[in-house]
Amino acid sequence: MSLLKELHAVVKWRELLWQMVGREVKARYKQSVLGYFWVILNPLAQMLVMSFAFSVIMRIPTNASSHIPYSVFLFVGLLPWTLFSNSLSFSCSSLVSSASLITKIYFPRTILVLATTIAKIIDFLFALSILVFYMIAYQIPINVNILWVIPIFIIQQIFTLGLSLFFAAANLLYRDIQFLLNLVLMLWMYLTPIIYPADIVPERYKFLFQLNPMAVIINAYRQTILGGGEPNYLSLTIALILSIFTLLTGLAYFKSREKIFADNV
Amino acid sequence: MEINNIAIKFDEVTKDFSRNNQKTFKEFLPALIYGEKTVDKFTVFSNVSFEIKKGECVGVIGPNGSGKSTILKLIAGVMSPSKGKIHVHGKVSPLIELGAGMHPELTGRENVYLNGAILGLSRRQIDDNFQSILDFSELTEFIDQPIKHYSSGMYMRLAFSIAIHVNPEILIVDEILAVGDTAFQAKCFSKMEEFKNSGVTIIFVSHSLPQVRAFCTSAIYINHHALQQIGDTATVCQTYENDQKQ
Numbered sequence: 133m134s135l136l137k138e139l140h141a142v143v144k145w146r147e148l149l150w151q152m153v154g155r156e157v158k159a160r161y162k163q164s165v166l167g168y169f170w171v172i173l174n175p176l177a178q179m180l181v182m183s184f185a186f187s188v189i190m191r192i193p194t195n196a197s198s199h200i201p202y203s204v205f206l207f208v209g210l211l212p213w214t215l216f217s218n219s220l221s222f223s224c225s226s227l228v229s230s231a232s233l234i235t236k237i238y239f240p241r242t243i244l245v246l247a248t249t250i251a252k253i254i255d256f257l258f259a260l261s262i263l264v265f266y267m268i269a270y271q272i273p274i275n276v277n278i279l280w281v282i283p284i285f286i287i288q289q290i291f292t293l294g295l296s297l298f299f300a301a302a303n304l305l306y307r308d309i310q311f312l313l314n315l316v317l318m319l320w321m322y323l324t325p326i327i328y329p330a331d332i333v334p335e336r337y338k339f340l341f342q343l344n345p346m347a348v349i350i351n352a353y354r355q356t357i358l359g360g361g362e363p364n365y366l367s368l369t370i371a372l373i374l375s376i377f378t379l380l381t382g383l384a385y386f387k388s389r390e391k392i393f394a395d396n397v
Numbered sequence: 398m399e400i401n402n403i404a405i406k407f408d409e410v411t412k413d414f415s416r417n418n419q420k421t422f423k424e425f426l427p428a429l430i431y432g433e434k435t436v437d438k439f440t441v442f443s444n445v446s447f448e449i450k451k452g453e454c455v456g457v458i459g460p461n462g463s464g465k466s467t468i469l470k471l472i473a474g475v476m477s478p479s480k481g482k483i484h485v486h487g488k489v490s491p492l493i494e495l496g497a498g499m500h501p502e503l504t505g506r507e508n509v510y511l512n513g514a515i516l517g518l519s520r521r522q523i524d525d526n527f528q529s530i531l532d533f534s535e536l537t538e539f540i541d542q543p544i545k546h547y548s549s550g551m552y553m554r555l556a557f558s559i560a561i562h563v564n565p566e567i568l569i570v571d572e573i574l575a576v577g578d579t580a581f582q583a584k585c586f587s588k589m590e591e592f593k594n595s596g597v598t599i600i601f602v603s604h605s606l607p608q609v610r611a612f613c614t615s616a617i618y619i620n621h622h623a624l625q626q627i628g629d630t631a632t633v634c635q636t637y638e639n640d641q642k643q
Contacts (some may be wrong), residue, residue, distance in 0.1 A: 151514035238474035
């Protein structure tokens with residue numbers, strides 16, 4: 133199994149993985165006054181602007197039954213989406229930006245993609261503090277179902293990693309991929325119930341959301357965090373299977389190209 | 398026990414590079430549809446076979462573009478051969494264009510840990526060697542500054558100091574000894590001598606025949622996509638010089 137083999141290699145090189153994560157995190161905002169605060173400021177500003185546009189101007193409703201303020205409703209979807217989209221687009225260029233390493237020294241190349249993904253999760257955890265603050269400020273009730281967030285998050289990461297591996301390897305051979313990816317991500321965001329609730333979508337288009345793991349994942353976050361209910365098990369299982377399939381396919385493609393990385397970068 | 402004696406073995410190794418004729422989708426898609434050739438093969442060398450024994454110090458010589466660096470990259474496992482097999486016994490450490498993993502915004506200290514990890518060292522190994530790395534680099538007073546403020550010589554000194562603390566079994570060196578001032582160069586060479594005397598296998602790529610003559614016990618000469626000669630340094634260097642005169 134190539135997955136187990138790769139895991140073993142990564143564990144062996146874990147010191148490098150942590151150093152690369154540290155490099156991503158530490159170096160990014162080194163010469164800036166606000167430093168790491170930008171990680172929080174960015175999603176906050178985005179959320180405020182989008183809340184104004186979509187709830188004050190366009191009056192998109194939140195989930196039918198609840199009294200959740202739009203800003204919180206939006207943020208529960210927007211944060212994981214931002215994580216997903218940032219992980220993908222940064223992973224996509226992670227191999228290319230480390231070209232000088234790839235052509236000189238041997239180490240498992242998956243580490244570059246993994247390090248980017250982990251660095252983005254760290255950013256996400258910082259940004260999460262705003263959501264926690266908002267939820268306390270608006271006194272949103274939560275219950276034990278919130279623990280579902282952990283498995284949902286793991287499914288999201290499996291899916292993200294699978295796609296990241298694929299796009300990173302493909303981008304090394306054709307730089308068009310990174311531009312294509314940005315386009316795809318933009319369209320994908322509107323086809324995922326982030327700025328609108330899934331229940332206002334006409335019935336005949338709902339199948340689109342069943343096939344879109346990100347839609348299932350975002351819905352599941354909302355159901356468990358804001359609704360206090362259980363997620364839709366069937367959809368979540370399908371998402372899990374799709375995610376694992378994506379990871380295996382992405383890794384297989386990555387490994388099949390790995391041998392010629394240094395020749396082509 | 399012949400096997401245990403061999404550090405590196407190339408068995409009928411061929412390395413091709415495929416060059417894409419079309420760099421973008423816009424060019425690539427029509428070419429694919431009209432059935433044009435999308436890749437172009439370029440052979441660096443073919444059917445190269447040789448063995449390097451443990452503890453040998455081998456110079457690789459040849460003109461530009463003959464594939465000297467490609468041999469090093471194949472040994473390091475960075476590239477894979479198109480045909481043939483490569484056997485490497487022992488831990489390989491590269492001294493190829495030092496500082497590939499350095500990040501300019503990080504401090505010298507952070508870069509020591511980063512680069513050490515890239516070379517496969519654990520945190521503890523770096524901790525243990527940190528003082529010695531610092532002493533060798535002579536950069537003690539600058540170690541907590543971002544290395545973007547370093548001069549290029551200081552940069553290279555730090556990179557070299559990390560690389561030599563890896564305790565390699567096989568050391569591959571690519572044209573890097575033109576690093577730093579004369580004093581530091583001398584220090585580097587004496588460190589390489591030390592490695593050589595302690596039984597480390599060294600593969601040394603250089604354009605400078607005097608350096609190869611002074612330092613290596615045997616040499617490999619590649620040219621015209623093939624291995625031309627392998628043998629003791631004096632003979633091989635002589636052949637190369639004769640070829641160049643023609």
